[in-house]
Amino acid sequence: MNTDFYVTTEAMAEPAVGCTAELERLGDEIAELSAHLDAATARLLELIREFDARAGWNTGFRSCAEWLSWRVGLDRGAARERVRVARALGTLPRLAQALARGELSYAKVRALTRVATPETEERLLAVGRAGTAEHVERIVRGWRRVDRLAEAQETARRHKSRALHVYQDEDGMVVFRGRLAPEVGAVLIQALAAAREALYQKAYAESVRAETSDVSLEPPTMPQQQADALALVAETALHHGIDPGAPGERYQVVVHVDAPVLADADAPGQSVLDDGARVSAETSQRLACDASRVVMRHDPNGRILEVGARTRTIPPALRRALQHRDRGCRFPGCGRRFGQGHHIHHWAHGGPTKLSNLALLCRRHHRAVHEEGFQVERQPDGELSFRRPDGRPLPESPPPAPVPVDPVEALRARHDAHGLHLHARTAMPGWLGERLDVGWAIDVLHPLAC
Numbered sequence: 453m454n455t456d457f458y459v460t461t462e463a464m465a466e467p468a469v470g471c472t473a474e475l476e477r478l479g480d481e482i483a484e485l486s487a488h489l490d491a492a493t494a495r496l497l498e499l500i501r502e503f504d505a506r507a508g509w510n511t512g513f514r515s516c517a518e519w520l521s522w523r524v525g526l527d528r529g530a531a532r533e534r535v536r537v538a539r540a541l542g543t544l545p546r547l548a549q550a551l552a553r554g555e556l557s558y559a560k561v562r563a564l565t566r567v568a569t570p571e572t573e574e575r576l577l578a579v580g581r582a583g584t585a586e587h588v589e590r591i592v593r594g595w596r597r598v599d600r601l602a603e604a605q606e607t608a609r610r611h612k613s614r615a616l617h618v619y620q621d622e623d624g625m626v627v628f629r630g631r632l633a634p635e636v637g638a639v640l641i642q643a644l645a646a647a648r649e650a651l652y653q654k655a656y657a658e659s660v661r662a663e664t665s666d667v668s669l670e671p672p673t674m675p676q677q678q679a680d681a682l683a684l685v686a687e688t689a690l691h692h693g694i695d696p697g698a699p700g701e702r703y704q705v706v707v708h709v710d711a712p713v714l715a716d717a718d719a720p721g722q723s724v725l726d727d728g729a730r731v732s733a734e735t736s737q738r739l740a741c742d743a744s745r746v747v748m749r750h751d752p753n754g755r756i757l758e759v760g761a762r763t764r765t766i767p768p769a770l771r772r773a774l775q776h777r778d779r780g781c782r783f784p785g786c787g788r789r790f791g792q793g794h795h796i797h798h799w800a801h802g803g804p805t806k807l808s809n810l811a812l813l814c815r816r817h818h819r820a821v822h823e824e825g826f827q828v829e830r831q832p833d834g835e836l837s838f839r840r841p842d843g844r845p846l847p848e849s850p851p852p853a854p855v856p857v858d859p860v861e862a863l864r865a866r867h868d869a870h871g872l873h874l875h876a877r878t879a880m881p882g883w884l885g886e887r888l889d890v891g892w893a894i895d896v897l898h899p900l901a902c
């Protein structure tokens with residue numbers, strides 16, 4: 453036993469002379485191929501940037517990252533990171549070029565794009581060239597601390613500057629001028645939009661019902677609508693004792709649907725919201741798929757004859773079983789954890805409410821199957837199959853693209869054809885082994901460091 457042990461150690465400590473040169477070649481080959489892969493990654497990011505900008509992923513997917521994860525099998529985090537870096541490089545041509553020339557590794561570029569701006573790009577590129585990936589990572593972390601500090605100061609300054617001035621003009625009109633923090637402003641904008649919708653969609657729905665589209669009556673301008681909306685927001689707030697309420701109670705939708713419409717989107721009848729706004733038959737079918745249901749029977753004059761008990765279209769126990777079986781949205785590439793139960797054959801068409809006829813879909817993809825023409829079926833073997841609106845199948849994970857027999861040779865040939873001659877030293881950092889002083893480096897490099 454002991455003898456064996458010594459033999460092994462000696463062999464490791466002193467490799468044969470012929471072996472050293474061979475290992476060096478192996479190392480060079482690793483370095484050269486890495487440079488080729490980085491250069492190819494630059495091209496990949498360019499393609500992703502264009503695909504993202506032209507919304508090529510918007511075919512049932514929530515985002516470019518989700519599409520990437522589905523199409524090429526990247527994990528979710530890596531896909532998001534590719535898209536982020538691809539977008540960032542759109543405004544950072546020097547970093548993009550360094551990656552394309554195989555001079556900077558993808559790891560370094562990824563780190564640098566977290567902080568680089570067109571103004572600081574040049575300096576950060578020098579950091580990437582001089583240091584190892586670990587140096588770059590540490591400098592970027594230090595840089596972000598300075599950025600965050602500056603951002604915190606900026607947020608505090610903005611918060612301090614919040615104000616609302618309300619005063620009466622000479623003619624008696626009340627005038628406002630103000631500054632709100634972004635998130636508070638967003639609430640105001642949303643409230644105004646909701647109030648405007650309540651005021652003007654209702655009026656529109658009424659005029660459609662009465663069929664009296666009075667052309668002589670000019671609709672109010674946007675600023676006028678905003679003024680009316682603000683009044684409604686104020687009245688509503690006072691009426692409810694200025695109680696913001698629980699988030700779940702703030703938005704609730706009640707849809708009144710004529711039964712024939714639920715069964716057949718082309719049937720006569722209508723679907724209207726409580727305030728009179730119409731929704732499409734497809735939308736009401738989606739809302740009815742997984743909802744509380746109260747069936748009311750009317751006579752031909754609209755008088756209510758009978759009101760049934762409120763029931764869930766999918767009872768809670770079945771819903772739990774569905775969540776347990778499907779775990780998340782079943783749309784290819786999605787997997788979002790929480791969803792709605794979709795009746796593959798709608799209950800209004802007589803589809804049964806049982807597990808084999810249900811599939812969990814997130815809100816986005818539930819819309820895709822009801823309103824955007826995507827189709828889902830359960831096959832005899834129990835698997836779900838999805839189709840695009842044009843009927844082409846949408847596989848759970850698409851087959852990988854064909855790869856040349858010798859991908860390295862193919863990459864080298866393509867790069868050579870573009871005049872890009874990469875070798876084992878292309879991506880070598882300029883670092884000579886001196887200690888890295890991150891604090892000093894940030895002080896010298898960061899425009900806001902003091």
Ligand SMILES: [Zn+2]
Pocket residue numbers: 737738741742793794795818822
């Ligand atoms: Zn559905």
Ligand SMILES: [Zn+2]
Pocket residue numbers: 781782783786787788813814815816817
């Ligand atoms: Zn989904």
